[in-house]
Amino acid sequence: MSTSLEKQRARDGWLLSAPALVLLVFAAAGPLLIVATYAFLTPGDYSGVVWDFTLKAWFQVLFERDIFDDSISMADAHLSIFWRSIRLSLLTTILTFLFGLPTAWFIATRPAKQRAAWLFLITIPFWTNLLIRTFAIMEVIRYDGLLNKALLGIGLIETPLRIMYTDTAVLIGMTYVYLPLMVLPMFAAIDRLDIRLIEASYDLYATRLKVLTKIILPIVRPGIIAGSILVFVPSIGAYVTPRVLGGGKKMMVGNFIELQFGAGRNWPLGAALSLILLLIVSVALIFYVRVSTRSDSDG
Amino acid sequence: MKKTLILSAVAALIAGAAHAEGELNIYNWGNYTNPDLIKKFEEAYDVKVTITDYDSNTTALTKVEAGGHGFDIVVPSNGYVKIFIDKGLLLETRPDQMENFKNMDPTWVNVGWDMGRHYTVPWQWGSTGVAVNTSTYSGDINTSAIFLDPPAELAGKINVVPEMADVMAMAIYYVGGTDSCTEDKEILKKARDVLVAAKPSWLSMDYGTTDKLSSGEWVASVNWNGSTFRARLANPTVQYGYPVEGYPLWMDSVAVLADAKNVENAKLFQNFIMDPENAAMISAFARYSNGIMGSDAFMPADMKTAPEINPPAELAAAGKFAEACPKAVQDIHTAIWTELQK
Structure with a gap:
């Protein structure tokens, strides 16, 4: 009786998950299959592919x-474009971690009633489209933007800073955009931290650094790893931010792929580059799975 | 119950198809169509017009080629009109036999991409040149040296629009080439070298030129004439230069698609925009010339004298229409472009 149940x-x-599965197969595997096929075809004369x-x-x-x-x-x-993407994505991950950890700690240590409000504030940027947020950042850091006007106003600088169209601008933009993705998983991890452990270690004369x-x-690590992946993966495929803030002078992979599908008229190369990008992301994910399972077995 | 539902759905579909007589679906570049012009057409012919935007010729071509788009009219640039025709995507509507054809400037009748105008009607045309803020640099601006061998005053504050075809053409003309799709390796090599050498003096490769030129964020940029015109209206020190070495001209033309559903309305529209008063409305909006004689009389006063619209005679000849390059040449351009942006 129980087996039939x-x-x-x-x-x-199965039935309940069928809609999601069907959607996954058609919306994820289907296009991916097309991309994979196109990577082995000959570019058409003006667009598309020849079989x-x-x-x-x-x-x-x-x-x-x-x-x-x-x-x-x-x-x-090509290699330097890929390397720039990886480098900027790693830097973004590090920066979001440095800014995100204190933020997550701050929120996690508020009284339970306040936390919801702070978390709510973190999610507010998601209400707005990425492109609009990027343009907002541009308005702040551009030559005659808010930041320069303020700095000139209080007399800190003589001539406006040229931040736009540099890697710094791209880093500022990506760090701002992806910061919530780092804060939220770290918050979840810190939230689980038993504050008595810290009190106990202080009682045992541990220094602040040791604590x-x-x-x-170690306790927050799963959160850090999850956050890093959540930031690194979209960063490496970023298209809008490098285009708008980086000024297009130096491409990232996303822009390079777009070139092949647009003015370059070389879809197969674009498809192959997309698959390479997928490979890099997969390697990062495998790394994540490895590291997180190790931390589980440690604990 | 189910049957009635299906039946009524079918009925609605049929009704929809019948209703399509009063419709026109235009597929055009973004921010390019004067809403007043569309309103006038809708009222004159009792037709409901829908406009959909695209951002590049390749996007338009790809989507039209894929089929099932539902568009009646497309507005490709000169080089792409020929590709659309060769692929059999356009309907031979014979604008040359339409009533208002008499208004078309003879200059634009026998053009390489549509000899005798059997398919297309001019929408707007313009040039790609250099915009310079003359409060920073007062030397000669009618040269591509503005961005390819920049004077010290401009270095580090120059923008180059990321339009591969235009920038490659200007570089090729600058080093002595006459054909923007040249296969001459010597010329291509020189063009690459001059671009790579100039790039450190560029601040950015970006769009949004009108605003950033007038605000002074960029003191020079490769730019389109109409956009520079709009920048000058906001800041009189922004001037437009026509590079004497050669610069690309372009013309976007209105064509009817071979699989259009509203052919008669589309033809009406082609004829409609050859009327000088209506052509003037097109130009008043996006600030480019249109190619219809007599439209000047209906244009805003500031367009008649604008140096961005009326090139000096000695420089007008340096403007050249560029074709879409063959695949082999295109690959070289892409390789140079990639090296430039690596």
């Missing part, structure tokens, strides 16, 4: 045939 339950489970199988796109990802003497070399332009490194960080 279990079967019934399993069937219900001729070739590995040329993959060759183009890593190597370039010199346009003038036909010699083949590593595509250092941070031996008590707080």
Whole structure:
């Protein structure tokens, strides 16, 4: 009797999850399959693809045939674009961590009644579209923007700072945009922290640094890792922020992929680059799973 | 019950199709269509017009080629009109036999992309040149050296719009090429070298030029004439230069799609915009020339004398229409462009 009940339950489970599964298969796996297929085809003359199988796109990802003497070399332009994306994403992750940890700590240590209000404040930026938030940042840091006007007004600087169109501008923008994604999981982790552990370690003459490194960080670690992944993954594919704040002078991977689908008219290369990006993200996720399972077995 | 529902749905569909007689779906560049013009057309012919935006020729081409778009009219640029025609995507509506064709400036009748105007009607045309804030730099601005070999006063404060075809064409003209799709490796190499050498003097490669030029954030930019016009109206020190080495001209033309559902209304629209008064409304909105004779009389006064709209005779000849380049040349351009932005 009980087995048929279990079967019934399993069937219900499948039925209930069917809409989500169907959506996943069609909306995620379907397009991905198309991208994967296109990466092995020949670019059409003005757009799209021609159905001729070739590995040329993959060759183009890593190597370039010199346009003038036909010699083949590593595509250092492509590599430096990928490297810039990885570097800026790592820096964004570190910056959001440095700004996010005190914020998360502050919220987690408020009285229970206030916490909801503070968390609510953190989520407010999500109410607005990413593009609009990025333009808002631009209005703050641009040449005749708020920041420069304020600094000039109080006499701290003589000439306006040129922050726009630099990597700094991109970092400011991405840190601002992705900060909530770091704060929320860290808050959840700190929230679980038993404050008595800290009191106990102080009673046992631990220094403040020791308390941070031996008590707080190990307990908060899952939150830090989850937050880092949540920040790193969208950062590396960022398109709007580098385009608007970085001034388009130096591409990130997202912009490079767009070039192939737009003016470059090379969809297969764009598709191959997208898959490489997916690979980088997967490596980051595998790293996450590894690290988090290790911390579980430690605990 | 179910049956009635399906039946009424079918009935609604049929009614919808029948109703389509009074509709027109225009697929045009964003922020480019004068709403007053559309209102006038709707009232004159009792047609409901819907406008959908695109942001590049490739976007428009891809979407139209995919089919099922429901658009009647598209407005591609010169080089792309030919591609649309060659792919069989346009309807031969013979604007040259329409009533208002007599108003079309003869200059624009026998054009490379639509000889004799069997398919398209001019919408607007303009040039890509250089905009310079003359309060910072008072030298000659009619040269691509403004951004390819910048004077010291401008270095570090220059913007270049990220329009690959335009920027490549200007660089090729600057180093002595005459055809923007040249296969001459020597010329292409020189163009690359001059771009790569100039890039450290650029502040950015971005759009939004009108506002940032008038605010002084950029003191120079590769820019379109109409946009520079609007910037000058906000800040009189912004001037437009026509590079003597050569600069790209473009013309966007109104075409009817081969799979249009409202062909008659689309033809009416083609004829409608060849009326000088209506053509003037197009220009009054986006500030570019239109190609219809007699439209000047209906234009805002500030357009008749605007240097951005009326190039000096000695520089007018340096403007060249660029075709969409063949794939092999395009790949070289993309490679240079990637190297430039790495």
